[in-house]
Amino acid sequence: MTAYPHLLEPITLGNLTLRNRAVMGSMHTGLEDYVWDLPKLAAYYAERAAGGVGLIITGGYAPNKRGWLKPFASEMTTRLQAQRHHQVTDAVHQAGGAIAMQILHAGRYGYTPFSVSASAIKAPINPFKPSALSTKGVDQTVDDFARAAGLAQRAGYDAVEIMGSEGYLINQFLAERTNHRDDIWGGTAARRMRFPIEIVRRTRETVGEGFPIIYRLSLLDLVEGGQTWDEVVELALLIEDAGATVINTGIGWHEARVPTIITQVPRGAWAWTTARLKKEVAIPVCASNRINTPELADSLIADGTADLVSMARPLLADPEFINKAAAERADEINTCIACNQACLDHVFKNKKASCLVNPRACHETALVLTPTLRPRQVAVVGAGPAGLSAAVSLAEAGNKVTLFEKGPQLGGQFRLAMAIPGKEEFAETLRYYTRRLAVLGVDVRLSTEADAASLTDFDQVVIATGVEPRMPAIPGIDHPKAVSYADVLDGTVTVGNRVAVIGAGGIGVDVSVFLTHTPETLEDWLAHWGVGDPDQVRGGLTEPTERTPAREVVLIQRKTSMIGKDLGKTSGWAHRAVLQQSGVRQISGATYDLIDDAGLHLSVDGTPQVLAVDHVVICAGQESVRGLYDDLVTAGREAAIIGGADIAAELDAKRAIKQGVELGCAG
Ligand code: NAP
Ligand code: SF4
Numbered sequence: 001m002t003a004y005p006h007l008l009e010p011i012t013l014g015n016l017t018l019r020n021r022a023v024m025g026s027m028h029t030g031l032e033d034y035v036w037d038l039p040k041l042a043a044y045y046a047e048r049a050a051g052g053v054g055l056i057i058t059g060g061y062a063p064n065k066r067g068w069l070k071p072f073a074s075e076m077t078t079r080l081q082a083q084r085h086h087q088v089t090d091a092v093h094q095a096g097g098a099i100a101m102q103i104l105h106a107g108r109y110g111y112t113p114f115s116v117s118a119s120a121i122k123a124p125i126n127p128f129k130p131s132a133l134s135t136k137g138v139d140q141t142v143d144d145f146a147r148a149a150g151l152a153q154r155a156g157y158d159a160v161e162i163m164g165s166e167g168y169l170i171n172q173f174l175a176e177r178t179n180h181r182d183d184i185w186g187g188t189a190a191r192r193m194r195f196p197i198e199i200v201r202r203t204r205e206t207v208g209e210g211f212p213i214i215y216r217l218s219l220l221d222l223v224e225g226g227q228t229w230d231e232v233v234e235l236a237l238l239i240e241d242a243g244a245t246v247i248n249t250g251i252g253w254h255e256a257r258v259p260t261i262i263t264q265v266p267r268g269a270w271a272w273t274t275a276r277l278k279k280e281v282a283i284p285v286c287a288s289n290r291i292n293t294p295e296l297a298d299s300l301i302a303d304g305t306a307d308l309v310s311m312a313r314p315l316l317a318d319p320e321f322i323n324k325a326a327a328e329r330a331d332e333i334n335t336c337i338a339c340n341q342a343c344l345d346h347v348f349k350n351k352k353a354s355c356l357v358n359p360r361a362c363h364e365t366a367l368v369l370t371p372t373l374r375p376r377q378v379a380v381v382g383a384g385p386a387g388l389s390a391a392v393s394l395a396e397a398g399n400k401v402t403l404f405e406k407g408p409q410l411g412g413q414f415r416l417a418m419a420i421p422g423k424e425e426f427a428e429t430l431r432y433y434t435r436r437l438a439v440l441g442v443d444v445r446l447s448t449e450a451d452a453a454s455l456t457d458f459d460q461v462v463i464a465t466g467v468e469p470r471m472p473a474i475p476g477i478d479h480p481k482a483v484s485y486a487d488v489l490d491g492t493v494t495v496g497n498r499v500a501v502i503g504a505g506g507i508g509v510d511v512s513v514f515l516t517h518t519p520e521t522l523e524d525w526l527a528h529w530g531v532g533d534p535d536q537v538r539g540g541l542t543e544p545t546e547r548t549p550a551r552e553v554v555l556i557q558r559k560t561s562m563i564g565k566d567l568g569k570t571s572g573w574a575h576r577a578v579l580q581q582s583g584v585r586q587i588s589g590a591t592y593d594l595i596d597d598a599g600l601h602l603s604v605d606g607t608p609q610v611l612a613v614d615h616v617v618i619c620a621g622q623e624s625v626r627g628l629y630d631d632l633v634t635a636g637r638e639a640a641i642i643g644g645a646d647i648a649a650e651l652d653a654k655r656a657i658k659q660g661v662e663l664g665c666a667g
Contacts, residue, residue: 003328004294011054011308013284014245015210017156018054018098018308021301022322025248025288025312026102026161027258027343028059029353029362032074036083042091044365048315049097052322054308056097057161057214057248057313058088058103060168061152062142067105067169068115071351076101076148082155089156100159100214101152103145107169108178109254117172118179118186118195126256128219130557135183138195141169146202149213159212162199163237166251171218174235175539177225189231196235197242212245214286219249219273222256222531226539233280240283240381248286248310249274256543258529259574261313262430263338263424265290266522268300273534275305286310290427292336294325298549311336316343316353317359322433331435334358335428342654345569359658360528371398376459379404381450381628384412386643386656387464388433393664394462395440402443402458404450410434412466413644416489420510421517422578432450452631461637462663463629464656465643473504476595477618485511485619496614497551501601502592504557508619509564509575515617516549516582528581549582554611556602560589639644 002008008020031041061076062068068075076082085101092099108117108130108312116137117130133141149160164170168310172178173195179186185195196215203213217236221227233541238249251270252260259265267290274287284307287300297309315321317336324333336359342356355361360369375398380391383405391403409415411430420425439445455461469484471477485507487493499515501508520528524545532542563586566578579586587604594601599613624645632639640663643656 001376002326004040004298005329007294007298007309008322008326013159014212016098016212019096020054021308022052022054022297022321023248023286023308023310024048024053024056024315024643025165025310026057026059027312027316027346027353028069030347030350031352031362032059032061033072035084038087040362040365042088044362045088045097045099046091046095047105047319047364049092049095049099049305051315051319052326053097053315054322055159056092056099057310058099058101058496060102060163061101061148063105063148064141066110066114066132067107067144068110068112069104069106070111076103076151076155077144077357079151081149081156085152085155085157089152093156098158098163098377100212100415101155101157102161102163103148103152104163105141105169107172108148109168117169118181121178121180123161125168132181135185138185141649142195142198142202145199150206153211154206159214159245160203161208161214161216161248162196162203163216163528164196165216165218167221167223167253167255170199171221171253174218174231175226177223189234191237193231193235197238200239200242201418202243214237214244214246214248215244216248216250216413217277218251218253220251220270220531220534220540222252222258222260222541223539224541226253226541229534232534233277236277236281240281243660244283245284246284246308247277247281249277249288251289257573257577259532259571261289261338262571262574263425264574264578265338266525267292268296269522269525271300271305274300274659275348278306284308286356290338292338294321294330294333297375313355315341315538316355317358327364331431332439333433335425337425337429339568340570341568345571348569351565351573356654357432357657359654359661367661369393369396369661369665370667372667375399377457378451378460378462379455379458380404380462380464381455382412382464382466382643382645383410383444384464384466384643384656385414385653386645386660388437389657389660390462390464390663391435391442391660392436392440393661395437396440397664397667399460401440402445403437405444405446406449407445410444410446414432416486417510419489420514422513423510429662450628450644452635455632455637461632461639463626463639463641463645464660465625465641465645467648469618470621470623471618472592472620474502474592474595479597480596481614482595482616482618483598485569487616488617493615495551495617498613499551500611500613500616501553501619502600502616503619503621504555504563504586505619505621508555508557509567511554511617511619512555512584513575513578513582515549515551515553516584518548518550528617544581547583547626548583549584553587553589554581556587556590558590564590603605622648
């Protein structure tokens with residue numbers, strides 16, 4: 001009996017046989033856009049192909065300049081471009097993989113003044129208003145899709161994917177929300193569907209029989225004026241007739257105000273929509289969104305939900321995902337925690353993508369972990385994200401590593417983060433490191449406080465002693481009502497029903513969610529976000545049901561800016577929405593006067609007031625713990641200092657883990 005037999009079973013799509021049913025879904029990394037980055041892109045994909053995934057789908061390539069995602073973004077429009085792509089396709093094939101190129105026309109999501117759409121209607125998430133394509137222009141755009149597919153075939157790609165979801169141009173033609181045309185490309189649902197059907201039909205004519213065409217179909221638009229379920233099914237059948245080989249699935253337009261892939265979305269939350277579509281079509285269907293473990297992927301194929309499973313970010317997090325699953329080493333998979341912090345947040349800020357838990361992602365040619373020529377005895381002090389990453393990387397490089405942790409458990413700030421509702425995935429990162437430490441034979445010493453004397457016999461010392469919560473000098477800060485966020489999250493303190501939270505950074509917001517949260521099923525979660533049955537409501541969007549918060553929480557900051565303004569680009573809006581849904585009262589521009597038996601005394605705009613609360617949870621940032629480092633420096637010893645111990649002000653797991661990996665790669 002093999003592990004994950006359904007996921008690892010080969011499948012034939014047209015003239016292409018995949019070694020398994022795992023698809024690395026399309027994700028833009030920023031390496032697609034410039035010719036000089038192609039070698040890096042080739043290395044990035046080749047590493048995933050070597051890691052066993054069945055099919056890789058590239059980030060989106062525009063079929064013409066009007067379809068760019070941003071100025072000078074990736075496109076596939078000339079034979080020269082196709083020729084250059086051979087370095088990508090050859091690298092993947094040499095590593096034993098298969099690769100499809102995605103064709104994406106951004107439509108009104110194009111961040112350029114030259115964007116086009118079905119109608120001249122501005123997207124709420126883009127300052128640029130598109131112009132409406134002329135009737136002839138639509139016809140030309142269809143031809144451009146087909147030409148891009150032909151060029152992809154010439155470039156050595158094994159398949160193409162036509163991007164028909166997430167609110168890009170094809171959706172803009174399909175939905176009455178964005179298509180107000182009265183020519184042959186609009187007016188009725190049937191005429192709105194003509195655009196994708198013609199694209200698939202002409203693409204099939206161009207690439208010939210047998211070449212796989214994947215069509216990514218939006219199952220739930222999650223916007224007002226989106227498609228009905230009947231329209232989705234009708235489109236799927238017409239797409240099948242027009243010559244598509246596979247239907248991949250997508251959920252939600254980018255402008256939708258329902259989270260679809262971030263950590264708080266339950267795993268496999270959208271699989272029910274794929275299962276429903278699969279019953280309607282004869283060609284294979286691929287499930288996607290918030291699938292990050294081989295167990296879940298395998299079960300979705302086993303229970304007939306889907307024929308293939310797409311996982312984009314999980315393959316950024318661990319290129320060897322499939323090989324590890326196949327070798328019954330799934331407990332060694334570095335699981336994507338759906339944080340978006342280093343992948344999509346980077347892309348939306350015009351930076352190259354990477355991965356919080358795997359900083360080598362998209363930096364394969366720069367961060368190379370090679371066995372050291374001089375194995376050393378290394379001490380790593382502190383087992384938070386920075387220390388865990390350093391210990392694992394230095395051991396992977398062949399060093400003999402001892403990891404000291406003064407507490408009884410591994411994890412540091414990660415252990416606190418995983419207590420937050422919707423951030424439970426952090427536990428996977430801890431499981432990954434714990435297992436890797438064991439596999440690599442790292443000497444882990446828990447409940448052991450290292451001092452300068454105990455480190456004398458080591459060749460290299462890494463200080464990752466982390467942070468401690470800052471307790472600001474507010475009068476009454478020693479009152480029993482004042483507690484630190486760490487004590488609340490680790491269960492040392494149980495707070496009362498009325499709580500004030502001081503400090504509205506990432507942790508203040510998280511703690512407010514923690515304090516107001518009540519357990520919810522998937523059905524509750526969908527209802528809280530206003531997701532309805534698409535059979536009943538257009539676009540699958542309905543009125544949200546109200547949450548019943550567990551406590552009354554007031555979240556306070558001294559700044560006058562909007563609370564949560566600096567949270568992640570692609571997830572901050574959802575955290576802010578949960579605060580609203582949970583009835584968290586927000587106060588900005590406060591000064592703190594006193595904490596006493598009456599509660600928290602504060603002034604806002606010079607007006608004093610008292611919040612009669614049971615507890616005041618302090619989330620006022622952190623201070624570095626660097627006493628040991630200072631002792632070593634005083635003693636003339638050399639040591640590296642990383643993570644929060646290095647810089648507390650920007651306490652950041654992304655930087656902490658990267659610093660650890662860099663130490664391992666330094667040789
Ligand atoms: P933070 O983001 O620096 O926020 C701490 C807040 O405390 C500040 O915004 C500040 O706001 C307030 N503060 C600072 N000194 C104070 C003082 N002396 N008295 C009263 N208030 C004070 O720190 P954090 O919330 O602890 O988060 C730490 C790091 O974790 C962040 O850098 C973030 O990267 C990461 N994180 C992110 C997320 C997320 O994105 N969802 C979640 C958790 C953690 P005022 O000065 O305006 O009062
Ligand atoms: Fe997953 Fe976060 Fe890595 Fe993105 S940065 S791939 S969401 S773990």
